[in-house]
Each structure stands twice: as C-alpha cells, then as structure tokens.
Amino acid sequence: xxxxxxxxxxxxxxxxPLSxxxxxxxxxxxxxxxxxxxRQKRNSGSGSxxxxxxxxxxxxxxxxxxxxxxxxxxxxxxxxxxxYRRYYGLV
Numbered sequence: 001x002x003x004x005x006x007x008x009x010x011x012x013x014x015x016x017p018l019s020x021x022x023x024x025x026x027x028x029x030x031x032x033x034x035x036x037x038x039r040q041k042r043n044s045g046s047g048s049x050x051x052x053x054x055x056x057x058x059x060x061x062x063x064x065x066x067x068x069x070x071x072x073x074x075x076x077x078x079x080x081x082x083x084y085r086r087y088y089g090l091v
Contacts (some may be wrong), residue, residue, distance in 0.1 A: 018027065 027035075056062075061084045065071040068087060075083035 061088075 037054045058080060062075075062080055065075050065080060065084050065087070071083050074086065077083075
C-alpha cells in the first residue's frame with residue numbers, strides 16, 4: 001500500500017499524519033531528479049562511453065571508412081581524411 005500525507009504510520013493504528021516522518025534519501029523529488037538527469041546529459045558530451053574522453057569529430061568518418069577494406073587500407077597509406085574524400089566525397 002502506498003502512503004500519502006493522510007495515511008497513518010505503517011498501520012500501527014496511530015492516526016497521526018506521516019508528514020512529521022523524515023523522507024528517506026532513496027526518494028527524490030521529480031524536480032531534483034530531472035535536474036540531475038539534465039546535468040548528467042550536459043556532462044556526458046556526445047554520448048562518449050569513456051567519461052572525460054574528448055570528442056573526435058572524425059570518429060564517424062573513421063568508422064565508415066573502417067567498414068570498407070579498400071578505404072581502410074588507403075587510410076593507412078594516405079590518411080583518413082584523404083581516403084574518405086576519395087571514396088565518399090566531401091561531406
């Protein structure tokens with residue numbers, strides 16, 4: 001059973017409202033939880049799985065080029081940016 005502000009203390013028969021009881025730390029207001037989630041999103045960067053790792057603007061291109069064996073081989077020889085440009089053009 002859920003306890004609201006008019007409920008009694010744990011079914012003891014005491015008719016005193018529960019507003020005088022301390023709120024356990026496990027319960028957080030919706031506002032506080034929303035602020036925490038927003039703070040975590042701001043601090044997480046662009047979804048990096050490693051916290052604190054800098055965001056690499058070439059990561060998406062690197063992943064695409066790595067899936068194409070010819071592009072991956074050419075990237076080893078002339079560099080990622082030039083290999084990507086030759087296979088996929090300017091983006």
